[in-house]
Amino acid sequence: MQGLFLPNDDPNKLSMDEWVDALGYRGFDAILYYGYDFIEYCVEHDIPMILTTRQDTRKWAKSWAFSVKLIDTLSQRPFAYSKTIQQILPSMHYVTKVIPTGGHPDQYLDMDTLEAGYHKHIAKVKRMVPSHLLLEYNVQQGWKPLCKFLGISQIPADDFPHVNDRVVMQAIIATFTIVAWIWPLLLGMAAYLVLKFIQLFIRRFFMTNSKATINEKKKN
Amino acid sequence: MSGSCMSTQEQCYPDSQATSTKSTAVAMPKNIKQQRILVAAVVALCLLQLIAAAAPTSNNNNRPADTQTTSPWERTLSGISEGLQFLRSSFSLQLVPSRPPTRVKLGIVGFGRTGSTSIYHALRVFATRPCTITNDWKLRI
Numbered sequence: 001m002q003g004l005f006l007p008n009d010d011p012n013k014l015s016m017d018e019w020v021d022a023l024g025y026r027g028f029d030a031i032l033y034y035g036y037d038f039i040e041y042c043v044e045h046d047i048p049m050i051l052t053t054r055q056d057t058r059k060w061a062k063s064w065a066f067s068v069k070l071i072d073t074l075s076q077r078p079f080a081y082s083k084t085i086q087q088i089l090p091s092m093h094y095v096t097k098v099i100p101t102g103g104h105p106d107q108y109l110d111m112d113t114l115e116a117g118y119h120k121h122i123a124k125v126k127r128m129v130p131s132h133l134l135l136e137y138n139v140q141q142g143w144k145p146l147c148k149f150l151g152i153s154q155i156p157a158d159d160f161p162h163v164n165d166r167v168v169m170q171a172i173i174a175t176f177t178i179v180a181w182i183w184p185l186l187l188g189m190a191a192y193l194v195l196k197f198i199q200l201f202i203r204r205f206f207m208t209n210s211k212a213t214i215n216e217k218k219k220n
Numbered sequence: 221m222s223g224s225c226m227s228t229q230e231q232c233y234p235d236s237q238a239t240s241t242k243s244t245a246v247a248m249p250k251n252i253k254q255q256r257i258l259v260a261a262v263v264a265l266c267l268l269q270l271i272a273a274a275a276p277t278s279n280n281n282n283r284p285a286d287t288q289t290t291s292p293w294e295r296t297l298s299g300i301s302e303g304l305q306f307l308r309s310s311f312s313l314q315l316v317p318s319r320p321p322t323r324v325k326l327g328i329v330g331f332g333r334t335g336s337t338s339i340y341h342a343l344r345v346f347a348t349r350p351c352t353i354t355n356d357w358k359l360r361i
């Protein structure tokens with residue numbers, strides 16, 4: 001996944017064509033990614049796009065600033081020990097801090113910068129993508145516009161999914177934060193358990209043997 | 221620990237000088253305390269595992285808890301579970317399962333927190349296989 005985001009001089013660096021082809025080869029037929037190089041690729045290849053929007057941009061900015069804490073947590077220990085997490089951090093930085101701030105990643109928690117970045121993104125996508133390839137979509141609209149855009153005649157009977165709300169995000173971030181704080185304790189606990197089991201094993205095995213030997217000697 | 225050794229030693233060497241009533245009496249509570257810590261540790265680890273495995277899902281599509289149909293408590297559990305699953309996968313060597321090759325036919329180009337995860341799960345209803353950097357980040361591409 002990170003092949004697209006590697007430095008230009010890296011031999012594993014992928015072009016946009018190679019990246020999209022590789023994802024298709026792995027069985028994916030839709031990509032959620034808002035990099036402008038990908039949008040350009042979609043326009044060139046006549047791939048339709050859905051631009052998800054939110055009515056209240058201030059609410060969006062608050063929600064976004066809250067969620068970005070997750071990325072900050074991922075750069076701390078013990079996540080820093082995971083090679084795979086470290087590999088995706090550059091792409092996360094680009095996606096979560098560079099694009100939404102309109103190229104001002106240092107101001108990624110500033111509400112006004114985020115709101116301006118949001119409007120800039122919407123305007124840029126609308127400018128880049130021909131109207132017949134673009135659906136501007138708010139999830140509150142439900143299945144109907146989505147089915148129409150995708151050419152699906154039968155609207156699903158299930159309710160439209162509404163997932164990952166603030167409560168879920170809070171729980172995810174709290175979990176990550178707690179783990180970042182208590183991971184040495186967890187490691188210690190695991191080591192303690194291993195040690196206890198080894199001791200138990202040694203005691204059961206060797207002590208039983210020595211007891212049997214003593215009893216045997218006594219009999220003799 | 222020393223208490224249990226003492227008691228074992230006592231059984232094995234009844235005449236040993238190491239066995240004194242005083243030391244056994246002092247060591248026993250420590251031993252019980254250690255056992256309780258051990259049990260608490262095992263229970264805590266089992267609980268973490270349970271939360272990670274038993275995420276409240278809205279339907280059989282492995283969708284996280286839905287805002288409209290689940291309580292805040294269920295959604296909190298779902299969030300904890302998602303976090304733990306992410307952690308587990310980040311330190312495991314298991315790769316994303318392979319699927320039949322296809323071509324990319326759709327792009328979702330809105331920011332996160334605009335309903336992108338909801339649309340991700342909506343597309344799966346149509347048998348579409350969407351890919352996100354956050355959900356499928358273990359892909360070696």
